[in-house]
Amino acid sequence: MRSVKREAFSVKGESRLLRPLAVAVGLLLWAASGAAGDLSLGDPRKMTFAPVEFTPPEPDRVVLDNGLVVYLLEDHELPLMTLTATIRTGAWLDPADKIGLASLTGSVMRTGGGGGLTAEQVDEELEHFAGDINISIGRQSGSASLDVLSKDFARGLQIFAGLLRAPAFEPARVELAKLQALETIRRRQDNPGSVVSREFVKVLYGPDHPTARESSIESVTRITREDLVAFHRATVHPNGIILGITGDFKKDEMLAALRAVFGDWKKGAVPELKIPDVPPQQAAKPAVRFINKETSQTHLRAGHLTIKETDPDYVPLAIANDILGGSSFRSRLFNDVRTKRGLAYSVGSRLNTGVHDEGVWLMRAETKLASTQEVVSRFVANMERMRTEPVSDEELAEAKEAYVNSFVFSFSSPSAIVNRLVELEYDGLPKDFLQQLRAKVVALTKDDVLAAAKKHFQPERLKIVAVGSGEALPKVLSSFGEVKEIRLSPEG
Template sequence: MSMLQPRPTLGDASPYTFPKARRLQVGGGTVVAIDVPGQPYAAVRLVQPAGGTSEPLDQMGVAALANEALEDGPEGNSSLAPALEQYGAEWVSRVTWDSFVTGVDAPASRIADATALFAEAVRAPALRDDDVIRRRDQLVERFWLEASMASTVAARAIGGQLFTGRYATPLSGGPANLQQLTPEIVREFHAGSVAAVAGTLVVVGDLSGVDLEKIGRTVFGDAQPTPSRSTTAPEGAPGELPRVLVLDRPGSVQSALVLAHRAPARSEIDLPRANGMSDVLGGMFTSRLNMELRERLGYTYGVGCRFDLRRDSGVFFISTQVEGPTTAHSVTASLEQIERLRNEGVTDGELSAVRESNTVGLPVGYSTARSLASALVEAVVHDLPEDHVDQLRAGFERITAEDLHQAARDYLHPSEFVIIVAGDAKEVAGPLEEIGVGPVTVRDPEALWA
């Protein structure tokens, strides 16, 4: 007798609704909180506008350095992590172009104690000379260590090819700029842009019994309200478009390849259409670029594309690593797939895959306090409505094939591409000139940020 049980019949996926957040004004700041009953681990994030674009041009990298230096804590000498451990808490921090984010993940039962220590670390860190210099040297060392990877070098060159001003230099500021940052400069930046600014506090977890107003007072203290932010689109880099930049890596058997052009700001883009189109082109394993460059041609292990959207502008880019001799053909093959998408649109199968990949997995994608907090942080940084996740879901649910076709025409601009290749110039420069995409320039990658 068979012991096999019949396979259960799958029903339709339940619609996902993002939890409603509670907002309260505390002193000069705002607390935005989501209560998740039964979620024992809480995520606390302080969002401030002291990102890369807030830096003076003669102090590029100071936000990243200040963010790193906060980890030395109120007592200095890397004292913060062990102090947080007594509460089972973990420090979290990062800098983007638009934001300075710090926080802790901690058991909800210890959130008050962990947040008090976190607040002291943010508002009154030691920032000792020795600690700041050590952190600065670590950032410089990390920059060059990461630059040993061709893909990192190619990605870091995007800003200088598309923008003038702050975006032309990597977010970390680059080695030459970092070396000019003194402890005094870091302390001045922290005092004016971090300690003095209240910001917005995101709190997510099982908040039963948690006094949010008290936590807000602890974190904000007497800091002033976050100043209003204006956005102005940055100027573009000079030069003919499209064009090719080869970052010479003699002897390299592979080429890191990036095709990039400017894109609208986060507030100006229809995200379901744009991301759905990007998924079809290079965002899924079954994408056009992956099927062509990996599956049919065998040039790469994988290729992807995405939008990097900021408050004042954006970037769309394709990135992959290919065998050196296939570099030029990889460029033309990628451009051919873009033209096909712009001219022919998407298939019913691609439309279905876009809908499912951006809706069915939402309950899992937002199942943790961290992931819910990340969505709230994004809303704060980009001034999005609290239901922006639900709006995205609804946008993907009603998206059509024509929407994705129009997105390809609206958001893909082959004539504006900058093509960046990190590889052996002796091997790749000639073939890249022969395909006639645009003028080819060869540079030493180590000289880019000297």
């Protein structure tokens, strides 16, 4: 979805780091209850613990006169500095005939020199003091980062600001980046897993939607150096950038350094990040598609568009997905399709949501051609079960505990804390958004999960995409609807 992602539900199971602490706390509570005198009275497997409480430190937020937003959090443990920039630009702004422009712009901002330095001079200076700068532009945002020792931060910041503000886009580096992009396109169809993921997104959104469209040899070939210069000039402005800085510094000195390199950068017209929704008729229509490709297994995707992360049903739907297939070894899909029936080694479900475009909910598996129909049938059966039966107390407790225990990993370091706040501000969300999600998880009931599953798992809208070899695949899929073939265009 977007290049910057929150992963509030991505850490599954009990943390290895938290387990010793939980056991220790449990023993203390048990001892306080008077049971410590007889070890036979306590079974560690039946212990219950209160949710882990954690209050992260609060970074400072400062806005420079030109609108550039800065989050700062000092950390003097090591003589290191990390600076990140989130930029309100992205591939959603690519012209229809030049898809790939934003990505190339971000790449050559880093590799093509800037700030009065040639590309070779930038690389040599960074190598001299072991500094690292990265710049890229994804679908919904751009990002840049600087990692450097504290003693070299002043020079690193100058180089970083030069590349961000005044990239040179050296012609030779532009051509090299285009050749690399073209080679990536030529090899894009080699991996069946990548093919099914890309084609599934196209079926969901439509191939011309900003979230699904992809570059081609023709679109990249059309891009010129002047296009990169114009794209940078039109979309990269200080009032569209949020900086996050952590490390061994003092706030006043840091702000003075930032004003020295960014203070005279003039404001610009920042593009509004607005992704259109898919037309309701297209989103509601089921589909069955296949790609004929020589591969040892059928690669499956089945799902549909779903809610955004700001929807009131996001938390119960995320927990429903976790129980269905998101939690790997303890999920229903894993235990049914893999453990019980032995139909697939890799199986699960996923809920990908954002703020700016519609989310995606999907089930996935890799299986033999002979078992493809049965796997899809098990997808539908487990989906229906989630919609019609309450989850068990144990399933709900495990899913909730996994999230609550994983919450601290959203704030595992000063840089993680700052990056979370930068992401939230970029998406227009309150700074306590993750804390709100956590509170909703703690209060969640089985009825909440059932209602969300019934409302948002919709079999009648299911879109199925399969990549596999042989002419038998369409017949295998025909019981789920009219099957149509997706013919991949030759690349190169």
